[in-house]
Structures are given as structure tokens and as C-alpha cells.
Amino acid sequence: MDYKKTVYLDNAASSFPKPRSVIERMNRVLNENTANPGRSGHRLSLSASQIVFDARTVVADFFGISGHEENVVFTYNATYAINTVLRGLLRRGDHVIISDIEHNSVLRPLVAMKKDGISFDIAETFESDDLTVSSFSSHIRNNTKMIFVSHASNVSGAILPLKALGDLCKKNGILFCVDASQTAGHLPINIREMNISALCAPGHKSLMGPQGTGVIVISPELNTEISPLVYGGTGTDSLLDIQPYVLPEYLESGTLNTVGIAGLAEGIRFCMNEKNAISSKISSLFSYAYSELEKIPHIRLFSPKTDNVGIISFSVDGIDSEQITRFLDSEGICVRGGFHCSALFHKKALSDRFGLVRVSPGVFNTKKDIFTFIISIKRLKK
Amino acid sequence: MKKYKCIVVKSQTYAKKAEKVLSHNGISSSVLHCKAGSVSGCGRCVKVEEKDVDRSVDILKKEGVILTGEIYGL
Structure with missing residues (x-):
């Protein structure tokens, strides 16, 4: 074809x-170093770790948390990131508010989590930002733990008022988690200015990276543990039978997609430059x-x-x-x-x-x- | 002959971060795997000159790098 x-x-x-630069970067990594990052102590493994760390730096800079590379968690797509955030932060008895434009990657995990004692409400969205914020506000209960919204609808493209919803969460002491699948790379997103607790994004859409990449960007101010979706090798404390609690490896069990991550970082550099x-x-x-x-x-x-x-x-x-x-x-x-x-x-x-x-x-x-x-x-x- | 010490950190990411922040502060360092028997297996450390150890530890703590508290000589 x-x-x-x-x-x-x-x-x-x-x-x-x-972008050509993404393809060239991935080709270069694939040709020059496919050692396992964060596992062995030899030069190629350490070099692969540097590739991953550099990518964390790029992501942290891009989303307004420069210097907090440990708060950048690589996943395999946005859905994996969203599931990690929902399952990792919510506990029995918690209540969540989502919007009426959410993707199934938000809706389906929450429906499945009903059996675990998690409840949720769906707030109506409007063309008027004030009405949308009021709609979310009206659903807040004593046990509301989180508001989870898409930054923009993947069907209509309508943008939700992230800053205002972040302010609402801050005022009410609620976690604010965002699916930026349609906006990361297109619209400016600043974790701190928007009071975002955790941001989920795919690498392969407007961040211009390859498929098989995604990120969770966690606010340095978040003081709630996100428990892992997947447990296993993290490259450190190998003699312990419990998962060592240290970000980002706590949420990244298994070998990372180094080639994809290198491509994602290059895609984000493209977004920054252009x-x-x-x-x-x-x-x-x-x-x-x-x-x-x-x-x-x-x-x-x-x-x-x-x-x-x-x-x-x-x-x-x-x-x-x-x-x-x-x-x-x-x-x-x-x-x-x-x-x-x-x-x-x-x-x-x-x-x-x-x-x-x-x-x-x-x-x-x-x-x-x-x-x-x-x-x-x-x-x-x- | 220069003497080196290893400052043990909590993870590979913190090791790379330590290397970065020390470099920004004019301290040369490199990431190593810890000696066997140190930590709980497969630990990471940054190797610095012995004369830079105290200053390095201060910088790393200030920059939010999580240390295990263990420092050993090479």
C-alpha cells in the first residue's frame, strides 16, 4: 500500500x-543499545537507563514539574495509566465524579470497581464552563475522593475547564486526575498551576511518540500512595518479597519499552520545538x-x-x-x-x-x- | 591516589537524578550497582570522591534524592 x-x-x-526525528531516534536506539534499563550494572544497561532518565526529564519539564523525574511513570498506553491511577488511589467507600464525555477507559474500570465498594457519579458538561463546574460541585459528597475528567472529548473535541475544576478540587480537598489523551501535546498542561494530582496521557497521539507508550505524571504534592496495578521486578531490593515503595519503579514492574520511551521523548521535543x-x-x-x-x-x-x-x-x-x-x-x-x-x-x-x-x-x-x-x-x- | 565512596540511593531513577544534580553542582559522580550484601539486593549508588561525600549528601537530600543512609568505601 x-x-x-x-x-x-x-x-x-x-x-x-x-516526525522524522522520532523515527531516527528509535532506529538509533534499536541499532545501538537494546540492553535492559535499570537492571544490570554494565555500560550498556547504564546507558539504556540514561535514555529512560532523559525521557523522564523531558516529560517532567513538559508538564511543569521540572526536577521531579521520579514522578514520571511510564506505562504502555493511556488506558494502562488511567487504570493504575483509579485502582491505585481509590479504596472501598470512596466516591468519584467523572464527566459525561468520558472514554470507556475511565467508565469501564469504575463500573468494574463497584464490586470493590467504589461509587461514582457522572456530572453533566455544558458549553458554559461555569455550568460545568457547578455540575461537578453539586455531586461532591463527604466521601468524594476524586474528580477524574478528560481534558477534551475524544468524540467532539470539546475542551473541559481544567483550571477551574482543579481549583474546585483544591478548595474541597479532592484529588484531581486527568485523562489528557486528546490534549497532551496540543494544549499547554501544567500539573502545578492546574492543581492536577495525576495526569494520564498516551505517547502515540499528539505527543507524537510510538504506540506502546504512555505516562502518568504525578504531582510532587500528592501525598497519597498510588498502589501498583502490576507487581514484579523493579531492579532494586531484589531479595525482598514485597514491592519496594519508591517511585517511579513502584509502578513500573517489568522491562520498560526503552525504544518507545526514547521515541516518546523525541516526540515531546518535537512538540516543544513546534x-x-x-x-x-x-x-x-x-x-x-x-x-x-x-x-x-x-x-x-x-x-x-x-x-x-x-x-x-x-x-x-x-x-x-x-x-x-x-x-x-x-x-x-x-x-x-x-x-x-x-x-x-x-x-x-x-x-x-x-x-x-x-x-x-x-x-x-x-x-x-x-x-x-x-x-x-x-x-x-x- | 584518589579515594572514592559510594552513596547508596533508593532506586535507579534516584541514582541517575543524583548524578544529574551533583553534576549541576560541579561534583563528578557515576552510577554503580552496589556491592552484593549491601541493601536488600541489587541496590544503586553514586560513586564520588571521598572529599565530596559530605557536600554530596547535603545536596542530594536538598534535591529530594532518597538515600538509604549507607555509605561505603571502594
Whole structure:
């Protein structure tokens, strides 16, 4: 398949292509050193440890906790990170508030944890930030331990008011945990300024790293232990039969994905270097696509025009979303149909019958890509 | 001949962090695996010149590097 002839508009699922620097870095590590980091004492193992440590430094700097490399935990994706935070922080009797746009990676663990005595409420979100914050506030109980929200919907792209929700948590002594799957790399996130207790992010979306990478960035101010999801070798205190409590290794049992982590760090460096260009490019492509889709009869948009991370979801009257994506695929255009692992969103939007078509441009897309997509959508209706 | 000591830290990440913060403070160090019998198996330490040990320990504590408290000579 000639990938250069496709128009890839599914960056909310995974970014493609990756920056050249990411590919070169991963190739270099794969060619020069695949020793196990943090295990042996020889030069190659120590060098691999340096690669991982340098990546922790990059992540800590990027999310506003410079000098706290020990608070950067590498995972294998955002779902793994979210499960670690939920299962690691919540105890029997605790109550959690989530939003009505959460991904199944938040909803499903919490539903499963009901049997462990964890309860949760779903706060309604609105276009008005004040109403959204009030909605969360109204659900706070004496036993509310945590608010867990997505920074932005993976279906509509709507951005939630992170700073205001962080302030609400601080005022009420509640943990504030965030799924930044759609925003990390696109929008500025500062753990301290936003009062975030733990941030979960995938490496392979807008952080531009490879699949198989993710992070938990833990606030240096968090004084609650996150217990591990997985137990095993951590490279230290090998004679103990209990997991040594020292971050980040406490939450990182097993061999790390050094090649992927090196690629993730390079992806984040790309995001840092191209910060302004990424922001203006996504914004410009989003606006162009949105304004063109708006003009097409029978298309209904489910994404806000403003305060959007750069995702557009839509339906075409009476046509199954997967039928539309199949047609677009036949035209060489890659978008996602269906329900986007987001039951809450689709039930709220009443789009749970035919699903929605989601278009998510990335930093390497061009205006011509959007034009090609719009022409195809117009042809579909004919 | 220079004499060296090993300052034992809690993890590989803290060892690398120790190396970084000591370097920022003009102290040369390197990460080593601890001698067998030290800590509870597979420990990490930073090797520094004996003359830098006290200052290194102060810097590491101030920078939040968790030490086990053990220091031994090479």
C-alpha cells in the first residue's frame, strides 16, 4: 500500500505520520543499545537507563514539574495509566465524579470497581464552563475522593475547564486526575498551576511518540500512595518479597519499552520545538474543515466550533457512520466511524444508533487533504 | 591516589537524578550497582570522591534524592 496516497485524518486515534526525528531516534536506539534499563550494572544497561532518565526529564519539564523525574511513570498506553491511577488511589467507600464525555477507559474500570465498594457519579458538561463546574460541585459528597475528567472529548473535541475544576478540587480537598489523551501535546498542561494530582496521557497521539507508550505524571504534592496495578521486578531490593515503595519503579514492574520511551521523548521535543506551528496548523485545518462541513446539507455536526482541540464529529442523515467511513476509505481517506469507545458521549448526543464520523487532522496534514475529504463527502451525498 | 565512596540511593531513577544534580553542582559522580550484601539486593549508588561525600549528601537530600543512609568505601 502506498501510504503517501492516503489522506490520514484519524489523529485522535493515533498520530500519523511521526516526525522524522522520532523515527531516527528509535532506529538509533534499536541499532545501538537494546540492553535492559535499570537492571544490570554494565555500560550498556547504564546507558539504556540514561535514555529512560532523559525521557523522564523531558516529560517532567513538559508538564511543569521540572526536577521531579521520579514522578514520571511510564506505562504502555493511556488506558494502562488511567487504570493504575483509579485502582491505585481509590479504596472501598470512596466516591468519584467523572464527566459525561468520558472514554470507556475511565467508565469501564469504575463500573468494574463497584464490586470493590467504589461509587461514582457522572456530572453533566455544558458549553458554559461555569455550568460545568457547578455540575461537578453539586455531586461532591463527604466521601468524594476524586474528580477524574478528560481534558477534551475524544468524540467532539470539546475542551473541559481544567483550571477551574482543579481549583474546585483544591478548595474541597479532592484529588484531581486527568485523562489528557486528546490534549497532551496540543494544549499547554501544567500539573502545578492546574492543581492536577495525576495526569494520564498516551505517547502515540499528539505527543507524537510510538504506540506502546504512555505516562502518568504525578504531582510532587500528592501525598497519597498510588498502589501498583502490576507487581514484579523493579531492579532494586531484589531479595525482598514485597514491592519496594519508591517511585517511579513502584509502578513500573517489568522491562520498560526503552525504544518507545526514547521515541516518546523525541516526540515531546518535537512538540516543544513546534509548539506554535502545531497550534496554528491544527486550528487552521479545523476551521477550514468545520466551515466547509457546515455548508453541506444533511450533515449534522456534533462538535463545538470554539473551545475545540481539533476534532469534528458528524452524521449524515440516515446513513450508518461505518458505511460513510468505508466509502471514504475507498477514496483513500482515513477517518473513524462508530462509537469511539465512548458510550457516555453517544448516549448523551443520541448518536448511539448510527454512530458518528470523526475527523481529526494532525500537524502533518495540509489544506489540500481537507479539500480532498470535503470533495469526497459531497460526492457521497450525490 | 584518589579515594572514592559510594552513596547508596533508593532506586535507579534516584541514582541517575543524583548524578544529574551533583553534576549541576560541579561534583563528578557515576552510577554503580552496589556491592552484593549491601541493601536488600541489587541496590544503586553514586560513586564520588571521598572529599565530596559530605557536600554530596547535603545536596542530594536538598534535591529530594532518597538515600538509604549507607555509605561505603571502594
